[in-house]
Amino acid sequence: MVQDSCEHEGEGNASRTDLRGRISRRRVLGSSAAFGAITIAGCLGNGDDDGNGDDDGTGDDDGNGNGNGNGEADGGQVAIISSDAGFGDNAFNDNALAGLEEAAEDFGLEVTQVEETETAQFAARQEDLAAEGAYDLIVMVGYQHWEGLAENAEQYPDQYWMLINDHVEGAENVSGWIEMNNEMSFLAGVAAATLTQEDIQHGDSSTDPDESVVGFAGGEDIDLINAFEQSYIEGVEWIDDSIDVLTGYGGSFSDVEALNEVASSQFDDGADIVWHAAAAAGAGAFSAAQDNDRFALGVDTDQSVGDEQYADVILGSAIKALNEATYMVTEAVVEDNWEDVSGEQNLSIENEGIDFIVGQEFVGELPDSLDENIEAARQAFIDDEIELTCGPTGC
Known part of the structure; x- marks a missing residue:
């Protein structure tokens, strides 16, 4: 599906790769409702097609998911190919797209x-877009x-x-971004472990601090999500290694019902907070929390x-x-500063590209221990005290 719209660890070398001060609640919203199907005439390119990404505005769509617009742009085109979870996941696909929308x-x-x-079609989609010579x-x-x-890339x-x-090692035309998912997952574990020991009541939902049990509901059972699980467990144990952590997988990043069953089972077994790492399927964990009068944690964006x-x-x-990363890379292209983002970032x-934020209905309502423990974990990472x-991509 194509829509034209407008809008391993390593040290990043980009001048704006340091994201301190740029992350905010507004900037991490993951709602796909923010993405409109509007095309704005671009001005990034010079109006001629020389094979280096400057399009003449004569876009076409071959019906195979490879379009370069509706012909209204004079230049300045960028494209994004989703992961297998697809857009509308209210997680990392939509988060990446949001940066392009803002840059647009x-x-x-x-x-x-x-x-x-x-x-299996990823390589073909990449080649289709590159062969057009239309995208900066x-x-x-x-x-x-x-x-x-x-x-x-070669x-x-x-x-x-x-x-x-x-x-991609050695590919100067690739800006490769490693998300420290392990650090993000650790913070989720710290939050879950902190809050399960507190007496929290909101609406019909509540915790049971006498039991202190939390859950993890993953999407596909793959190395990447296994790393989420293990790092989450280690975050829980960093707070209190006596807390029980229940884990399970729905087998999909899109099957909401399957993940609902996993989370519901964990709530039945005593969990009062479940964190998911399941992209669009994660809504199943949220609905299970509502059905069982318990709580959940979101992933990637402010899912509240x-x-x-x-x-x-x-x-x-x-x-x-x-x-912020997709915006930054787009800006580097616009300003002809590719060397600032080339290579591993x-x-x-x-660099404040990873964090934990409180849900919009709970701001000012959660115990001080949450802020204290999250800040302690942040500082411990900065001081290299947590191994x-x-x-970030596997164990």
């Missing part, structure tokens, strides 16, 4: 969305794009690429806003500023 508004660009949920930047969401990109050396959750119908049970969300606690079993 600020710099007068045209954004093309390519939703590809079959990982092509963004790929998810490490599963790596294999295809390793070849396509095949199309004049094309600028951005890869989220991995990088993106999934506002569940705001009454979302105590907070562990977040990453992917939108990262989103970490240290995690798993890396």
Whole structure:
């Protein structure tokens, strides 16, 4: 599906890779409702098509999910290919897209969305877009794009690429962003462990501090999400290793019902807070929390806003500023400063690209112990006092 709209660890070398001060509640909203199907005439390119991403505005759509717009743009086009979870996940696909939407508004660009949920087609979608020669930047969401990109980045050396959750060693035309998902998951564990020991009541939901049991509900049972699980457990244990952590997988990033069953089972077994790492399927954990008068934590974005119908049970969300990263890379292209973002970059606690924020209905209502423990964990990472079993993309 294509929509034209407008809007391993490492040390990043970009001048704006340091995201201190840029992350905010407004900037990490994950709601797909914010994305309009509007095209703004672009001005990034010089109006001619020389194969380096400057389009002449004669866009077409071949019906295979590869369009370069509706012909209204004079230049300045960027494209984004989803992960297998697809857009509308209120998580990292939408978060990445939000940065492009904001850049499009600020710099007068045209954004093309390519939703590809079959990982076997990722390389082909990349090549289709690059072969058009129309896009100043092509963004790929998810490490599963790596294999295809390793070849396509070499095949199309004049094309600028951005890869989220991995990088391509030695490819100067690729800006590869490693999200420190392990750090984000650890913060979620710290929050869950802190709050399960507190007496929290909101609406019909409450915790049971005498039991102190929390849950983790993953999407697909793969290395990436296994790393989320293990890092979450280590965050819980950092607070109190006597807290029980229940874990399970729904088997999908889109099957809401399957994840609801996993979370419901954990609530039945005593959990009063469940954190999910399941993209769009995560709504199942939120609905299970409502049904069982318990609570949940969001992932990637402030899901109390993106999934506002569940705001009454979302105590907070562990977040990453992917939108800041996609904005930053787009800006580098606009300003002809690609060297600032080329190569391996990262989103970490240290550069404030990873954080935990309180849900919108709970601001000012949660115990001080949450802020204290989250801040202590942040500082411990900055001081290199925490060593995690798993890396950001696997164990």
